[in-house]
Amino acid sequence: MDTSTPATTITRESTPEEALPDDLLARFRSRAEVSDRENAFPVDDLDELRDRGWLRLFVPTDRGGAGLGLEAVAALQSRLATAAPATALAVGMHLVWTGCAAVLHARGDHSLDRVLDDAAHDEIYAFGVSEPGNDLVLFDSVTRAEPDGTGGYRFTGTKIFTSLSPVWTRLGVFGRDDSDPDAPLLVHGFLHREDGGHESLDDWDTIGMRATQSHTTRLHGAPVPAERIVRRLPVGPSADPLVFGVFAVFETLVSAVYRGIARRAVDLAVESASIRRSRRAGGSPLSLDPIVRWRLADAAIALDGLEPQIDAVARDVDLVSDHGASWFPRLVGLKTRATETARAVVDQAVAVEGGASYRSSSELGRLQRDVLAGRFHPSSTDSAHATVAAWLLGPVV
Structure with a gap:
């Protein structure tokens, strides 16, 4: 090192x-x-x-x-x-x-x-929550949580997008306990790597965010003892502090990553515009081209609007502000705006840098691939709109 x-x-x-x-x-x-x-x-x-x-x-x-x-x-x-x-x-x-x-x-x-x-x-904690085909995220699970008779559980199922797969020592998992079919529970706990009952498929081969190594994880009766079970919640939406805490921190920190991508994209575009020259304009730098200037200004304006949104939401979490039922719309809205704004900013930067950004060795080319991952993090754009609509109009009957 x-x-x-x-x-x-x-x-x-x-x-x-x-x-x-x-x-x-x-x-x-x-x-x-x-x-x-x-x-x-x-x-x-x-x-x-x-x-x-x-x-x-x-x-x-x-x-x-x-x-x-x-x-x-x-x-x-x-x-x-x-x-x-x-x-x-x-x-x-x-x-x-x-x-x-x-x-x-x-x-x-x-x-x-x-x-x-x-x-x-x-100790390194990883996030074993996302599941294939489960668009309810924390409100239901397709992983089985079977009581072990001593207050603990054994988890069986498939988790996707398990970032930190090669190095985690603790895995936060949840699953569904159907031992009482009339009152199923969502069980949350923490698996220790050395306890076994899990395997990583080593299947992370994506177009971007490759270093996250977010392999699929299969749980085969993975044991979590009673002292590491932290919640048993009813299936469905929940106002439990754990659910709020996960949503609040996840959505804010994911947004922060894409803010960083957007910042770097603007810097790279400014650098490119200052270096590249236009034969059409008699060899003048592209920084004098009105279209390039507009694109860079547009990217900077979009980024400038995103900056205080992330800070304000994070600050309200720190201050234990009470936004009541509006907390979840605020959080999913932040993540949607952040990831979509970052993608728009990177698109403008790519237009400024031109064909050089299409090379695999280009940093901006890598950012162009990395920023696409934003649409796959919970909550998806569709899910976020459904959450906000339910807040405004009530649930669909």
Whole structure:
């Protein structure tokens, strides 16, 4: 591992620039090209982030962490994503669980404090929630959760998009307990890697976000003992704090990654416009071309509108603001706006850079592929619109 920048423990006083200095970002950026080309997990990135306390960002200071809130962590994730979007997205799944634990802890719910303590010892949490054919996400499951007779469960089913597959030590899973057919339950718990009952299919071969290594995971009676079962909830929509915490942190941190992609795309487009010249305009730089100028301005305006939205939602989570029934529309709306805005910004940047961005070696070309993943994260655009419509108009009878 290149250690030309000494490892620094991140604190509440650290700025994003201090937490991730330019030379560190440059290393991440150079490795991102290799990880993408080789379809490999960025082990060196994770090592450097761990050394800087990245896995402990949400852990309270009295438990050995940085004690950051969601707004501060989102800012760090956006800066990381300007260099290595897939690294940011992957480690973001660990931060979803630790952030959820911190959100609950701040509200007096200590059911996930074990997650904070594990993270203080750099255990790596992955997100085993998404399932093929389950567009209800956290409101139902096609994974079986079978009681083991001692308060624990064994989980059997298939999880997709399991980021951090090569390195996780803890996997947050949930499944459906149908032992009482009149009152099925959704059971949430944490699987330890060494407990077995799981396999990774090593099947992550995508067009973008390749370094996340989000393999399909199959659970074969994976055991989770009673002390690691954290919820038993009725099937269907839920106002439980765990469900809120997962949605709030997931949607915000995913949005932060795509904000970082959009920032980098604008920077690359400005650089390209300043370097490239137009024979049609007598050799003048493209930065003087009115169409190019309009495209760059359009991208910057779109990004500028996105910036405060992410900060405001994250800040409201930190402040324990009570938005009642409007919380979920706010969260799914944020994720939809962030991912769609990032895609539009990257499209404008590609138009400015031109054919060079179509080469596989182009950083902007990689961002063009990475940004497409935004439409596949929950909540999908269709699901988000359904959520907002139900909030405005009530459920479909």
